[in-house]
Amino acid sequence: MYSLIFSLATGHSTAVYYAELLRRTDGLIWDDVAGALAAAPVYANTALTVTEINGTGHYGWTMPDDLPVGFYRVSLRQQAGVSPAATDNVVDTKDFQYSGSADVL
DSSP: OOSEEEEOOSSOTTSEEEEEEEETTTOOEEETTTTEEESSOOGGGGOEEOEESTTSSEEEEOOOTTOOSEEEEEEEEEEOSSSOOTTSEEEEEEEEEEOSSOEEO
């Protein structure tokens, strides 16, 4: 089951997307490799896997298990090169309050 869903027009299936998670209150970024928020993580470690759901143009991702309670912004980025980069285009963003067990959009 996916925590959040991004909807894009169909026909983007050849593009590679990933999500980046930022805590709004202090600017810390989720480092998926370390499993923790960090002030300056290695950029490639911030890329959360997103999955297109049955070719619908809807992309979902799963909330990290160890994510602390807080107010977050998740950005969907389109990967331009062979690995995630800070220069990759932001396709969509969503802000949400995370309670530790469910998100409230």
